Amino acid sequence: MKQNIKKTFYSIEEYLETDIDMQEIKLLILYLNKSKINDAIMSDLCNKLRESIDLYDLKLFLSENKFGQNSFSILGLELQNIVNLQSLLLDLKQNKLNNEKIKSLAETLGKCQKLESLILYIDQNQITNQGVEYLAFGLKRCLNIKTLEIDLSNIDIGSKNLNQLFFELKTCVNLTNLSLRLSQCNISSQRHINPFEGLRKFQNLKNLNLNLQCNQINDDQIVLLGIELGFIASLTSLFLGFYFNQISTSGYSNFIEGISNCKGLFTLKLYMGQNMIGNEDILLKDSFSKFQNLNNFIIDLSSNQFTLLNAMQLSYELKQSETLTSLALNMSSNKFGSEQTNKIIINLKKIKKLVNLQTYF
Structure with a gap:
């Protein structure tokens, strides 16, 4: 054995x-954060990488370095020459990377034809929406990619460029796992553009993770997201982070109605704290009775505007589920006291197949 x-x-x-x-060596992990990598050191590093002729999994942690003028190009050339590379993690946080460096990186990634898994951390740099556009054009050439995770937090992407990213990635027909960290990306900047248009094209997607906190997302936009997701029949696991947005009760209700069309959805995690949900009556649409396979549901509605009456309405909605076996509900810091929650809990315990219940008030 090797x-x-x-x-x-x-x-x-x-x-x-x-x-x-x-x-x-087939799997190589290098923790080289804060290593002051100049051009000469990068050349030595890449020469050493060349010795691992069977390398297929590379994890490079390179945050907070002071790359030389040509270091990024040297690394890019070496990555595309690793002929068997299937899995790549690049942590490039806090490196003062600009749009041109991202363009070079995107071109490199597009030439890694065997790449099946890519994790890319490029937040906290000097990238604008133009850099995200370059990245989208490069990634669409990764035709064998199955798992993609990118941290784009704090980049002023805007609605148009997020829309374009989804449209470019639709060429990656083998994509089954997609995770995008998009907090504070000014997603709602162009109200006339649907930032999520194109998601419906991901017909092989099974696991989707979108962190969209702090983007001023309103009811119209979350409803559009729900409609797009409803077209992805293959989706089994969905994680959505909506902390600190501008979502009200009607937006929440219509969003749930939209994703209830995801007939294969098994696990749903919604983090919707610090919004305006509960500010009016919950629209009783029996949406939870329409989920055909939903088994695990985690929902955080803390620090919203629920009164006891509206919280009761929510519990009636959840009680309609025919499939839920595990439920975690956080409604802390709303407009009712924890001593008033007994009726809510009694309702939730009537969910037909429920085995595990966790509540936080």
Whole structure:
């Protein structure tokens, strides 16, 4: 049996000076944050990478470095020459990367034809919406990609560029797992554009994770998202983060109605704290009776505007579910006291197949 299949290094010196035979390494993890990597060091690093001829999984943690002028180009050339590379993690946070550097990275990734899994952390740089556009054009060439995770937090993407990102990624027909961190990305900046249009094209997507907190998303936009998601018949797991937006009761109700069309959905996690939900009567549409396979549901509605009456209406809605076995509900910091919650809990316990119930008031 081959040895040294997986190896982890915690400094440039440790990696460059190791006497381990790197030819048999298949999974390589390098923690090189804050390593002051200049052009010469990057060249040495890439020369060492070349020794791992069977490498298929590479995780590079390179945040808070001071790359030389050509370091990024040197790394890019080496990555596209790793012929068997299937899985790549690049942590490039806090490196003062600009749009041109992202363009170069995107072109490199587009040439990694065997890549099936990509995790990319590029937040806290100097990237604008133009950089996101470059990234979208590069990623659409990764035709074999199955798992994609990108952190774009705090980049002024806007509605148009998020829309374009989804449209470009639709060419990745093998994509089954998609995770995008989009907090504070000014998603709602262009009200006349549906930022989520194009999601319905992901017909093989099984797991979707969208963190959309702090984007001033309103009722119209969350309803559009619900409609788009309702077309993805393959979806089994959905995680959505909506903290600190502008969603009211009607937006919430119509959104739930939209995603109830995801007939294969098994796990749903909604984090909707710090909105305006509960400010009016819950629209009783029996939406939860329409979920055909929903088994696990976690919903955070803390710090909204629920009165006891509206919270009771929500519990009646949830009681209609024919499939739920596990429910976690957080309604803390609303407009009713914890001593008034007994009737809500009694209702929830009447959910037909419920086995596990967790409540927070």
